[in-house]
Amino acid sequence: MDFNFTEEQTLLENMVTSFIRDNYTWEAREAIVKTEEGWKPENWNQFAELGLLGVPFAEEFGGLGGSVVDTMIVMEQFGKGLVVEPYMPSVVLAGGLISSLGSKEQVEAIIPTIISGEARYAFAHSEPQSRFDLYDVKTSAVANGGDFVLNGFKSVVFGGPIATHLIISARTSGEQRDTNGITLFLVDKTAAGLTLQNYPTIDEYRASEVVIENLKVSKDMILGEVDNAYAAIDENIDRSTIAVCAEAVGILEVLKDTTIDYCKNRKQFGQAIGKNQSIQHRLVDMMIEYEQSKSILYMACTADLSNPSDRKKAVSGAKARIGKAIKYVGENAIQLHGGMGMVDEYMVSHYFKRATMLGILFGNEDYHMKRFSDITQANVTKITDSNSPRIA
Amino acid sequence: MDTTFSPEDTKFQLEVRSFIDENYPKSLKESVNTKRKNGEELSRDDLTAWHKVLGAHNGWSAPGWPEKFGGAEFTPTQKYIFEQECARAECMIVIPFGINMCAPVIYTFGNEEQKAQHLPGILSGETFWCQGYSEPGSGSDLASLKTAAVKEGDHYIVNGQKTWTTLAQHADWIFCLVRTDPEAAKPQQGISFLLIDMKTPGISIRPIYLMDGTNEVNEVWFDNVKVPVENLIGTENQGWTYAKFLLAHERSGIAGVARSKKAIERIKQIAASEMSYGEPLIQDPAFIRKIADAELELTALEYTELRTLAKDSAGKGPGAESSILKIKGTDLQQRVTELAMEAVGYYANPHIGTSLSNEFVGPDYAANLSGTYFNFRKASIYGGSNEIQRNIIAKMVLGL
Numbered sequence: 001m002d003f004n005f006t007e008e009q010t011l012l013e014n015m016v017t018s019f020i021r022d023n024y025t026w027e028a029r030e031a032i033v034k035t036e037e038g039w040k041p042e043n044w045n046q047f048a049e050l051g052l053l054g055v056p057f058a059e060e061f062g063g064l065g066g067s068v069v070d071t072m073i074v075m076e077q078f079g080k081g082l083v084v085e086p087y088m089p090s091v092v093l094a095g096g097l098i099s100s101l102g103s104k105e106q107v108e109a110i111i112p113t114i115i116s117g118e119a120r121y122a123f124a125h126s127e128p129q130s131r132f133d134l135y136d137v138k139t140s141a142v143a144n145g146g147d148f149v150l151n152g153f154k155s156v157v158f159g160g161p162i163a164t165h166l167i168i169s170a171r172t173s174g175e176q177r178d179t180n181g182i183t184l185f186l187v188d189k190t191a192a193g194l195t196l197q198n199y200p201t202i203d204e205y206r207a208s209e210v211v212i213e214n215l216k217v218s219k220d221m222i223l224g225e226v227d228n229a230y231a232a233i234d235e236n237i238d239r240s241t242i243a244v245c246a247e248a249v250g251i252l253e254v255l256k257d258t259t260i261d262y263c264k265n266r267k268q269f270g271q272a273i274g275k276n277q278s279i280q281h282r283l284v285d286m287m288i289e290y291e292q293s294k295s296i297l298y299m300a301c302t303a304d305l306s307n308p309s310d311r312k313k314a315v316s317g318a319k320a321r322i323g324k325a326i327k328y329v330g331e332n333a334i335q336l337h338g339g340m341g342m343v344d345e346y347m348v349s350h351y352f353k354r355a356t357m358l359g360i361l362f363g364n365e366d367y368h369m370k371r372f373s374d375i376t377q378a379n380v381t382k383i384t385d386s387n388s389p390r391i392a
Numbered sequence: 393m394d395t396t397f398s399p400e401d402t403k404f405q406l407e408v409r410s411f412i413d414e415n416y417p418k419s420l421k422e423s424v425n426t427k428r429k430n431g432e433e434l435s436r437d438d439l440t441a442w443h444k445v446l447g448a449h450n451g452w453s454a455p456g457w458p459e460k461f462g463g464a465e466f467t468p469t470q471k472y473i474f475e476q477e478c479a480r481a482e483c484m485i486v487i488p489f490g491i492n493m494c495a496p497v498i499y500t501f502g503n504e505e506q507k508a509q510h511l512p513g514i515l516s517g518e519t520f521w522c523q524g525y526s527e528p529g530s531g532s533d534l535a536s537l538k539t540a541a542v543k544e545g546d547h548y549i550v551n552g553q554k555t556w557t558t559l560a561q562h563a564d565w566i567f568c569l570v571r572t573d574p575e576a577a578k579p580q581q582g583i584s585f586l587l588i589d590m591k592t593p594g595i596s597i598r599p600i601y602l603m604d605g606t607n608e609v610n611e612v613w614f615d616n617v618k619v620p621v622e623n624l625i626g627t628e629n630q631g632w633t634y635a636k637f638l639l640a641h642e643r644s645g646i647a648g649v650a651r652s653k654k655a656i657e658r659i660k661q662i663a664a665s666e667m668s669y670g671e672p673l674i675q676d677p678a679f680i681r682k683i684a685d686a687e688l689e690l691t692a693l694e695y696t697e698l699r700t701l702a703k704d705s706a707g708k709g710p711g712a713e714s715s716i717l718k719i720k721g722t723d724l725q726q727r728v729t730e731l732a733m734e735a736v737g738y739y740a741n742p743h744i745g746t747s748l749s750n751e752f753v754g755p756d757y758a759a760n761l762s763g764t765y766f767n768f769r770k771a772s773i774y775g776g777s778n779e780i781q782r783n784i785i786a787k788m789v790l791g792l
Contacts, residue, residue: 036748128755129667131737136670155754156738177670199749201741202604202762209753268533278779334769338531338777339556339609342602342770349603353766360740366678 003298005073012066013073015050020081026347032084033204039085039162048117053091057099061111068239068301072246079250082347082354084205086122086159090114092243094121094167096236101184101224110186122163124154124210125233132363134233135179139212141170148172148222150185150193150215158361160208161198163189168212172227179230184223191215203353231308238315239305241362245297245318248326251355252290255333258348259286262337279336286332289325296321313375316368323365326355395698401469408477411452415445416483424484429752429759431745433607436520436562442484443491443517454491454515461499461507462515468701479650487559490514490521494567497585497634501626510565510587524554524568524588524612525635532780534569535579535632539614541570541586543621548572548586550594550617556774560597560610563590573629585631587623594618602770604763605746639776646714646775647721649694655728656687662735662757673735686727693720712788715781722771722778729765736761 005013023043032040047053055070057063064070071092078087095114098121099107113119130136139152150170160166166187174181187194193215196208224232260283263274273279296318303314330352334341341348359365397405420441427434446453450464455471457463466474478485495514498506513519530537539552550570560566568586576582588595594617599607626634660683663674673679697717733740739754740762752759772778786792 038748126738128739131666131668131673133669136667156741197751197753199751199753200743200746202743202766203741204743207741267529268531268536270533273532276779278782331769335772335777338773339526339770342773344601344603344605349766353603353762356762356765357741360734360738364734364737366676366734370678 005069009070009073012055012070013077016052016074016077019046019050020077020083024081024083029082029084033200037162038200038204038206043083043085044117044120047085047087048115052087053117054115056092056095057111057115061107062115063111068242068305071239071243072297072301075243075246076250079247079354080254082251082350086120086162086205088240088243088247089122089159090120090163093236093240094123094163096239097123097167097184097232098186098223100232100236101229106186106223119165120159120163121165121167122157122159122208123169124157124160124166124208125169126155126157127153128155132367133177134237135182135230136177137169137171137182138176139168139170141172141183141185141217143172143219144216146219148183148185148217148219150212150217152212154210154212157196157208157210158205160196160210161206165189166194166210167223168210168215168217169229169233170212174227181227182229182233183226184229184233185217186221186223187215187217191217201357203357204350205354205357235305235308235311237362238311241315241319242297242300244358244361245293245300245322248322248355248358249290249293249297251351251358252293252322252325252329255329255348255351255355256283256286256290258351259283259333259336262340262348266338273336282332282336286329289328293322293325309375312371316363316371316375319363320365320368320372323359323368326359327365330355395695397469397473401473404470405473405477408474409481411449412477412481412483415449416481417441417445420484421482429744429756431605431743431760431763439484439487439559439562440517440520443486446486447516451515453486453517454495456492457495457499457515461495461511472698472701476650479654482654486517487520489523489558489563489567490519490565493523493638494521494565494587497567497625497638498587500637501585501634505622506587506625513564519564520559520562522557522560522563522566522590522612524557524566526556527553528555532777534635535583537569537571537583539568539570540574541572541584541619543572546621547618548621548624550586550588550614550619552614554612554614556600556609557597557612558609560590560612561599561607566590566612567625569631569635572631576629580632582629583631583635584628585625585634586619587625588614588617588619589623592617592619602767604760604767605743606763606767608767640714647693647697647717648725649690649697649721652686652690652721652724652728653694655725655732656683656690658757659683659728659731659735662732665755665757666735666737668737679731679735682731686724686731689720689727690724693717693724696720712784715776715784715789718775719772719778719781725771726765726768729761729768733761733765740765 051064052074054063055066055074059065098110127138141148141150166189168185168187169182171181172183193213195211198208201207263279263283264272266273300314300318303310305311333348334352337348340346423438443453451462452464454463455466455474459465491514495511498510525534527537541548541550566588568588569583570586571582572584573582594615596613598611600609600611601607660674663679664672666673668676700713736758739758742753744752
């Protein structure tokens with residue numbers, strides 16, 4: 001049993017920490033989120049130079065061949081720095097889909113461009129009616145000679161405005177909520193037939209609504225097999241959910257520490273407010289929520305992700321538990337900061353907003369609680385050997 | 393025990409309902425809906441239009457004021473009915489600073505000139521008031537406030553800073569707690585209650601933006617501001633008594649029960665429109681359990697409020713039990729904003745109405761729901777934080 005990072009992992013963590021210290025001061029971040037674009041290309045180039053864009057990819061394509069734990073390390077620090085560049089959507093999620101499903105030619109052609117920072121992909125998947133169900137896809141793709149013609153609508157595509165390419169999911173057969181019949185298409189964002197409406201999110205990231213009208217895609221641009229993308233979508237969203245959990249744990253640490261500091265320093269009635277037991281107990285509970293979140297994150301990172309049932313149980317368990325912590329730690333961080341917690345100028349509200357939106361991303365607490373219990377409560381057998389007279 | 397309305401009360405309910413029906417400005421409804429959807433700030437006209445209509449109708453803008461000052465002098469039951477009906481029709485609230493907070497102090501402790509000068513404008517909605525209480529170092533510990541008023545001839549010279557001043561950007565007047573005796577034995581003893589014209593030279597306002605991007609609150613700075621001594625309410629150094637009276641005075645509506653009820657109805661409609669697991673969200677057992685839980689808590693709170701009102705009518709002041717209304721009321725206001733945000737899934741994310749995006753996305757009903765959730769975190773902080781309310785109950789009710 002060993003919860004320590006390897007030497008390489010410690011180096012990776014230190015690298016990300018020093019990047020944030022040097023390039024992601026609060027003022028620097030504020031300047032980025034206030035720009036029209038909402039990200040800083042120089043930061044992305046630096047990610048490339050530092051090798052961060054290659055963390056999850058195989059070494060044969062120029063990546064670091066990193067594990068889930070390596071991605072976790074990057075995301076946890078990005079959470080602490082509230083980094084707005086779309087690392088998870090582009091590298092972890094879209095990169096993961098391409099690695100899982102792409103043909104040898106596609107992977108060889110695309111992955112190096114992601115690692116170099118030249119290409120950024122976003123996964124255009126969710127639709128207004130789908131909520132968190134990954135198989136609920138209405139957008140259609142109809143074969144037309146050697147091409148497919150896509151029509152439909154994708155909502156809240158994270159990283160969409162910053163992407164150079166989209167991976168679009170569309171239904172090639174079956175009914176709207178069938179797991180079979182979903183196909184992924186690689187599309188240049190400038191393609192005719194694509195209209196993006198870009199907007200900032202409440203937590204100052206960027207997303208797009210994507211209207212797809214008679215978008216022609218060559219069959220060479222299909223990612224994986226026709227009709228068979230669902231399993232890879234499910235797996236890669238799960239892997240990305242671990243990244244989201246790691247980001248959230250980083251944020252919870254900052255919220256907890258900032259609030260403890262504030263309560264030590266803010267004086268009312270002639271003493272620090274942290275001298276009040278009612279406040280102390282709340283801070284202790286926030287600390288416990290953070291520790292429990294970190295523990296369940298480690299559980300998910302070390303679970304066997306190759307087995308779908310184990311993977312779903314681990315990922316949904318972590319996301320549901322961390323979702324609960326986000327609410328407790330986030331709301332109490334604001335409450336204990338009093339008016340200062342409400343203010344846009346002060347950083348704590350920004351961490352709270354980001355954490356709250358991460359609570360929704362890829363499924364909220366209810367969704368993952370159900371997904372977790374669907375697995376853990378299946379195949380439970382009735383007690384048959386009991387002599388209890390109460391059982392007739 | 394009888395919890396039904398008397399025939400007179402039922403008649404009053406119908407009267408209020410039809411008055412709102414016939415007189416609530418349609419242009420106001422449209423203006424407010426459009427601005428909320430687009431994330432724009434409401435104007436002073438938006439904030440006062442309904443107040444002005446009510447002010448011109450038997451003093452309905454001032455349900456609690458005595459008739460002799462032009463108020464409606466509603467019974468507690470009538471007040472309750474009035475709030476129910478206003479919430480039901482989604483009327484704008486009447487901004488409380490003049491009507492519910494400053495005016496009762498003026499007509500209870502002020503002199504005749506002050507009553508004549510200020511009450512008519514407060515009643516009609518012509519003058520806009522804000523509250524100068526909190527300071528950067530004085531939040532929960534309000535009595536530690538430092539803004540100084542030094543008497544020089546027939547003026548006070550005011551220096552200092554107030555903060556979290558709601559809607560100061562629209563205000564004509566501010567009522568302030570100021571320190572007039574820095575040497576007093578106890579901090580509470582050296583405080584006075586002063587009315588200050590916001591146009592007086594030396595006052596500056598700095599907007600504070602909240603985490604949803606709105607500018608509801610401000611810092612108000614006083615730099616050698618000359619305030620005529622006639623603007624002092626009551627006796628010098630007795631301001632704390634008036635402030636406590638003010639805090640204790642207006643209890644009806646503190647829980648916001650009627651508005652939360654309306655909000656729960658709205659959440660149910662949203663949940664009937666949103667899909668989850670291929671069915672309307674309102675069929676999702678996990679979600680409906682949370683709605684039902686909030687609805688039950690709210691029903692209990694409604695009866696807690698009615699019991700408090702009944703005590704009030706019987707002439708026994710509700711006392712520190714009103715802190716229960718504040719704690720549970722704000723807890724429910726926060727819960728309903730959270731449920732509404734949760735109901736719309738990913739459409740909690742878009743932030744419309746910033747300089748970066750004006751074009752609306754998502755269903756209309758999802759507009760600004762996360763912003764409202766974030767904004768309402770203030771409710772358990774303002775008006776005496778819920779921690780302070782618990783201290784009050786512990787001390788005053790439980791005798792701990």
